Amino acid sequence: MRVDLALIAGMVAPKTRVLDIGCSDGALIDHLFRNLGCDARGLEIDMATVTLAVAHGLPVMQGDADSDLASYPDGAFDYVVLSRTLQAVEKPREVLRQMLRIGTHAIVSFPNFGHWTLRLQMLFTGRMPMTKNWSRMWYETPNIHPCTIRDFFDLCAADGYIVEEWLAADEEGARAPWRRWPALANLFGEQGLFLLRKVKNGR
Amino acid sequence: MDQTTTRSETQHQSVTFAEGLMLDCGRHLGSLTIAYRTYGKLNAAKSNAILICHALTGDQYVAEANPETGKPGWWEQVVGPGRPVDTEKFFVICTNVLGGCMGTTGPRSRHDEHAGQPWGTDFPPVTINDMVRAQKRFIDHLEIGRLFAVVGGSMGGMQVLAWAALYPGQVFAAVPVAAAAYHSAQNIAFHEIGRQAIAADPDFWGGRYWEHGVTPARGLAVARMTAHITYVSEAALTRKFGRKLQDTARISALGDRFEVESYLQYQGSSFVRRFDANSYLTITRAMDLFDLSADYGGVLPSAFAGTKTRFLLVSFDSDWLFPTEQSRAIARALNHVAANVSFVEIKSDKGHDAFLLDEPDFHRTLRGFLAGCAEHAGLS
Numbered sequence: 001m002r003v004d005l006a007l008i009a010g011m012v013a014p015k016t017r018v019l020d021i022g023c024s025d026g027a028l029i030d031h032l033f034r035n036l037g038c039d040a041r042g043l044e045i046d047m048a049t050v051t052l053a054v055a056h057g058l059p060v061m062q063g064d065a066d067s068d069l070a071s072y073p074d075g076a077f078d079y080v081v082l083s084r085t086l087q088a089v090e091k092p093r094e095v096l097r098q099m100l101r102i103g104t105h106a107i108v109s110f111p112n113f114g115h116w117t118l119r120l121q122m123l124f125t126g127r128m129p130m131t132k133n134w135s136r137m138w139y140e141t142p143n144i145h146p147c148t149i150r151d152f153f154d155l156c157a158a159d160g161y162i163v164e165e166w167l168a169a170d171e172e173g174a175r176a177p178w179r180r181w182p183a184l185a186n187l188f189g190e191q192g193l194f195l196l197r198k199v200k201n202g203r
Numbered sequence: 204m205d206q207t208t209t210r211s212e213t214q215h216q217s218v219t220f221a222e223g224l225m226l227d228c229g230r231h232l233g234s235l236t237i238a239y240r241t242y243g244k245l246n247a248a249k250s251n252a253i254l255i256c257h258a259l260t261g262d263q264y265v266a267e268a269n270p271e272t273g274k275p276g277w278w279e280q281v282v283g284p285g286r287p288v289d290t291e292k293f294f295v296i297c298t299n300v301l302g303g304c305m306g307t308t309g310p311r312s313r314h315d316e317h318a319g320q321p322w323g324t325d326f327p328p329v330t331i332n333d334m335v336r337a338q339k340r341f342i343d344h345l346e347i348g349r350l351f352a353v354v355g356g357s358m359g360g361m362q363v364l365a366w367a368a369l370y371p372g373q374v375f376a377a378v379p380v381a382a383a384a385y386h387s388a389q390n391i392a393f394h395e396i397g398r399q400a401i402a403a404d405p406d407f408w409g410g411r412y413w414e415h416g417v418t419p420a421r422g423l424a425v426a427r428m429t430a431h432i433t434y435v436s437e438a439a440l441t442r443k444f445g446r447k448l449q450d451t452a453r454i455s456a457l458g459d460r461f462e463v464e465s466y467l468q469y470q471g472s473s474f475v476r477r478f479d480a481n482s483y484l485t486i487t488r489a490m491d492l493f494d495l496s497a498d499y500g501g502v503l504p505s506a507f508a509g510t511k512t513r514f515l516l517v518s519f520d521s522d523w524l525f526p527t528e529q530s531r532a533i534a535r536a537l538n539h540v541a542a543n544v545s546f547v548e549i550k551s552d553k554g555h556d557a558f559l560l561d562e563p564d565f566h567r568t569l570r571g572f573l574a575g576c577a578e579h580a581g582l583s
Contacts, residue, residue, distance in 0.1 A: 017541075039543070041543060041544075047547065047548055047550070050545075050546075050547050051547050051549070051564050051567070051568055054515065054545045054547055054568045054571055054572055055567040055568050055570070055571035055572075056571050056575070057571045057572060057574045057575020057576070057578065058545075058575060059513065059543050059544070059545050059575070060545055061516075061534055061538075061544050061545055061546035061547075062546050062547055062548060063534075063546070068535070068538070071535040071536075071538040071539055072538050072539070072541060073539060073540070073541055076541035077541075
């Protein structure tokens with residue numbers, strides 16, 4: 001399993017209900033079912049990938065984070081996961097709101113647009129940065145809503161989400177040592193990973 | 204009670220329930236016969252049974268040659284040893300639907316009140332729910348408390364949905380393929396053309412054609428031809444026939460026939476040899492009446508409230524009779540009640556019929572889903 005998925009799995013309590021949005025081949029939900037006894041399900045936009053996942057016996061449905069979350073009832077899940085997908089959805093704020101409506105917790109990871117390499121590239125070339133995470137030209141990238149770790153903290157504050165846990169990770173997903181300093185994490189972390197819950201649903 | 208009844212020329216394995224069946228229309232069938240076939244072995248715990256529900260013109264001969272036509276079983280690619288529905292692991296049951304003409308009680312069966320007469324057009328209107336209740340009676344007879352899975356395509360998929368709604372505790376997994384939660388106006392319209400063609404046939408005799416020793420073969424053939432067009436996609440027809448002529452040696456355009464015409468006529472004529480016109484009328488009407496949400500105040504999710512059944516919905520992208528949007532609507536309704544649902548749309552240019560044909564992605568999906576469910580159900 002990808003290292004960043006292992007970090008996410010580490011945030012999930014055993015025997016809980018989990019929805020993984022953008023679950024790809026379903027590696028995370030498979031892990032959560034087999035090792036943590038979770039009732040884990042997936043939502044994935046790419047039909048060929050969905051077919052593969054279901055053919056492996058995983059409960060995955062084809063659907064879209066932007067349009068399909070509205071059909072789930074309030075509090076249907078303990079965790080709703082969105083890994084490396086937030087920057088690619090049409091309405092990130094609405095998707096986040098739906099995640100915390102249908103789930104008690106949201107686990108969100110995204111590539112950090114505030115990383116120093118991106119900042120330097122912008123500064124010195126005057127062009128949209130190109131890195132391993134940001135590898136497509138601006139006119140064909142699916143990543144239409146890039147944000148920084150700092151931006152994400154701001155959105156959580158504005159919409160009243162409590163950050164229960166957060167960390168920055170490098171490109172492969174290994175945990176980076178910037179936990180206590182958001183400004184450094186925003187400069188040196190290639191990915192942000194957040195565990196959120198809503199204020200009024202607090203335990 | 205188990206017996207082999209003689210109906211028309213062919214004998215079908217069947218069982219008769221003397222208590223009959225109460226129907227949605229309020230009438231009571233005095234006697235209920237269910238014709239069936241089974242494949243594989245029921246395990247000691249009776250936990251490995253899969254019920255296959257057939258479509259409009261299907262029958263119980265799902266995985267073996269049909270005794271009337273000699274043709275292979277209609278789902279041999281899906282059901283059998285080593286197939287996605289593996290008869291080496293599962294005990295597979297298929298019954299002829301209520302209203303059918305392959306041994307289960309239907310318009311060709313003996314009339315309750317008029318000795319020596321078939322029901323004919325007196326046969327009460329039946330619903331998809333009636334079909335499912337009849338199947339349930341048979342499953343109870345086998346003393347199977349919970350079906351591991353109910354699987355079916357098209358009208359079979361409607362039955363799967365009805366099973367999941369009527370008996371949620373007795374269906375571990377449900378697989379409606381190329382199905383819908385209601386029959387659309389367009390689908391009803393095509394059925395009506397077929398019914399009108401049958402009624403317009405001079406050999407129909409108001410539905411009492413047996414009294415005259417004939418069958419409304421031309422009308423039934425036209426009904427089948429019309430329906431057949433709805434089962435295939437424009438792309439598939441073009442690929443198979445294009446504008447090819449039947450006999451290219453001829454030059455006169457007037458005398459020539461397009462290949463697609465003779466293909467349709469073959470479909471029509473082979474169908475009338477195996478199907479009863481009154482059964483066709485009864486079953487198409489049952490499909491038209493199907494609207495699952497209507498029984499739940501028009502709210503489809505209510506049909507599945509609290510369900511623990513695991514669902515797999517499958518659609519085919521070129522199916523315009525039961526389009527993907529219909530399956531997606533069911534998937535969303537299941538999401539509303541936080542049900543466990545898998546949903547895939549298979550790429551195929553074969554239209555609605557794709558569910559019956561060689562579609563490796565569909566077969567892989569079904570096999571994997573059943574394997575995953577078997578794990579959750581504790582079947583080894």
